[in-house]
Amino acid sequence: MRISKKTEYAVHSLLYITFFKDRTVLLDELAAQGISREYLAKVMRLLTKSGILKSSVGVNGGYVLARPADQITLEDIFNAVEGDAYYRCESKSRRCGLAGKCGLTEAFGAARKMFLSELRKCKMSDMMEKSVSDGSWLKNLNPVV
C-alpha cells in the first residue's frame, strides 16, 4: 500500500513512452530523466511482466506500450509496481483474544478498494494530455531518431 518511488518512475517513463508511441524507447533515454538506470530497468520489467509494456531485446530493442494509452490506468501501474501485499490483522499470532474478529482486515480492505477505484479513473492518456497542456518538457522534446 505504500507509494514508493517505483510508481513515480513508472508513470514518468510511461508518459515518455506514450509521447513517442510510434517507436521503441531505450532504457537510456528513460534513465536520462535522472533515474538510476539499473534500478529503472527493474521497474520496467515489472511493467512488462504485467502486460503494460512490450519489450524487445537485442539491437533496435526497447519498450513500447502494449495497448493504447487510454486503456492503461494508474491502478494498473500501481498494482504492477507495488504488488498486492497488504495489511492483515495479525492478532492471532499474539495473545490477542480477538483473533482477527475485530474487523480491521475488512475495514482496511474496503478502504483499499476505494483507493484503487479512484486510481482507476486516472488514465495514461489523461495524464499525457495534462502534462503536455501544462507546458512541460514533453512538448519540447525532439524525437531522437
Added chain:
Amino acid sequence: MRISKKTEYAVHSLLYITFFKDRTVLLDELAAQGISREYLAKVMRLLTKSGILKSSVGVNGGYVLARPADQITLEDIFNAVEGDAYYRCESKSRRCGLAGKCGLTEAFGAARKMFLSELRKCKMSDMMEKSVSDGSWLKNLNPVV
C-alpha cells in the same frame, strides 16, 4: 500511508479500553495482549496527543477514552498513529522536465481522500459490537478491580 502494526495495536487497545469504559486501564493490562509494553506506550502517547485518549500519571493513573466510542472513527486512529506524511511527486529534484506537472500528487491525493472517507465510516462503537457479538475474549473478561 503504510498501515503498520501501530494501528493494530492502537485499535485493539482502544477496544479494550472501550469495554472497560467506566474505569482507567493500565498499560500493563493492554500489553498483556502480547504487545511490547514500552512500544505500546509510545502508541498510546500518540493517541493521547491527538485527543482520542486521556491519560493520567501517578497512582491510579492509566487511560480512558476522551470521548464516547461512537465519536471515534478508524480515520481518527489512523491519522493519529500513522501521521499525515504522504506521497508527493519528487520529479523536481531530478532532471525530470515534468517538474511535478504530471498530476501524480493530485491523483494519489484524491485516492487518499477516498481511503480516509471509508475509514471514517468505521466507528469504535461498531467495532466493539462486532467483536463482542463474534464471541471474542472481550465477552469473557472479568473487570480486574
Added chain:
DNA sequence: GAGAGGATACTCGGATAGATGCTGTCCGAGTAACTGGGG
C-alpha cells in the same frame, strides 16, 4: 549474390550494499496518590 559466423546493441535477472523507517528495548525523569509520623 547468398549463406555463415562474428560483432554489436540491447534487455534480463541475480547478488549485493546502503539508506530509511518500523519495531522493540532500556532507563531515568516527572507526577500524583497514598502512608506514616510528629505536632
Added chain:
DNA sequence: CCCCAGTTACTCGGACAGCATCTATCCGAGTATCCTCTC
C-alpha cells in the same frame, strides 16, 4: 486531628539497537539485428 515528608505506582520521553524493505549498483547471461567474409 492535621500537616508534612517519604514511599509507591504510574506515565512520559529520549536514546539506541535490530530488522525489513526500499533504493541503488554491479555484472554476467541471453538474444536479436547487423555486418563482413567466403564461396
